[in-house]
Amino acid sequence: MKTLLAASAFALVGGAALAQMANPMVGGAEMPATNDIVTNALNSADHTTLVAAVQAAGLVETLQGAGPFTVLAPTNEAFAALPAGTVESLLEPQNKDRLTQILTCHVIAAEAFSTDIVGMIEADGGTHPIETVGGCVLQATTQNGMVMITDEQGRTATVTIADVDQSNGVIHVIDTVLLPSADAQQ
Numbered sequence: 001m002k003t004l005l006a007a008s009a010f011a012l013v014g015g016a017a018l019a020q021m022a023n024p025m026v027g028g029a030e031m032p033a034t035n036d037i038v039t040n041a042l043n044s045a046d047h048t049t050l051v052a053a054v055q056a057a058g059l060v061e062t063l064q065g066a067g068p069f070t071v072l073a074p075t076n077e078a079f080a081a082l083p084a085g086t087v088e089s090l091l092e093p094q095n096k097d098r099l100t101q102i103l104t105c106h107v108i109a110a111e112a113f114s115t116d117i118v119g120m121i122e123a124d125g126g127t128h129p130i131e132t133v134g135g136c137v138l139q140a141t142t143q144n145g146m147v148m149i150t151d152e153q154g155r156t157a158t159v160t161i162a163d164v165d166q167s168n169g170v171i172h173v174i175d176t177v178l179l180p181s182a183d184a185q186q
Contacts, residue, residue, distance in 0.1 A: 024161050026173060027075075033165040036064045037071055040166060046173070049079040049087060056091045057100040067168035068111035072149060072157065074177045082177055104134030105151070105180050111169045114162045117147055136180050149174060152181035 023031040027044030038060050041047045050073055054060055063069065079087050090099040108130060112120075120128040121140055130138040130149070139150040147159045157176035164171040 023164050026161055026164055026171070031164050031166075031171075034167055036168045037067075037069060037166045037171060038064045040164070040171070041073065046075045046077075047073055049076045050074060052091065053079075053087075053099060053103055056093075057096060057103050059100065059103060063107075063168075065168065067166075068109075069166075069169035070108040070110060070112045071169065071171045072106040072108075072159075072174045072178060073171050074106065074157070074174050075160075078157070078175050078177050101134050101180055102177070105132045105136035105138070105178050106174075107133040109133050113165075113170055114147065114159075114172075118142065121147070134180065136178070138178060147172075149178065151178040153179050155179060 023033055025031070026040070027046030029040075029043040029045065031040045031043070035043075038051075038054065041051050041054070054063060063071070089095055090102065117128070117140060121142055126141060128140045130140055132138060136152055138152070141148050141150070147162070148156050149159070150156045155176055155178065157174035157178055159172045160175050161173035164173070
């Protein structure tokens with residue numbers, strides 16, 4: 001059974017039509033579906049902070065693995081919106097466990113395209129829980145034709161680019177960094 005992720009209304013097309021569509025551009029770069037998640041993220045000018053965080057957490061090899069994965073990929077602007085000094089602190093070696101926890105709350109151990117996600121939201125009456133690799137339980141909903149993901153702290157991200165197909169999964173670009181519950185913080 002597939003878990004859920006995020007997507008925007010523009011991507012609400014049938015599975016067959018979706019498979020024939022080219023990947024959207026992300027961060028000014030093409031995202032070949034033959035590349036893995038990390039390789040494509042390295043090409044996105046909008047995801048340099050995410051790439052640096054994935055490298056600092058030691059997750060590159062994992063996210064280049066077979067998967068399948070669904071990654072909710074926060075943009076540089078999403079990281080910049082965190083309180084001043086947060087990103088710099090998380091990138092310090094002594095905070096690697098916390099950084100890993102946050103990043104893995106953006107990863108689902110399944111491949112979920114927008115049609116899958118919206119279908120799960122509808123089947124669950126408007127809200128679908130998403131269990132992440134990092135142990136977070138996110139909540140997916142739709143609002144004004146957009147898929148929204150709410151973290152354990154009540155912060156809500158909007159999927160701004162959906163269905164970026166990868167050789168080992170799919171990426172959905174989001175505008176907010178998702179955080180685990182305050183109780184789960186180390």
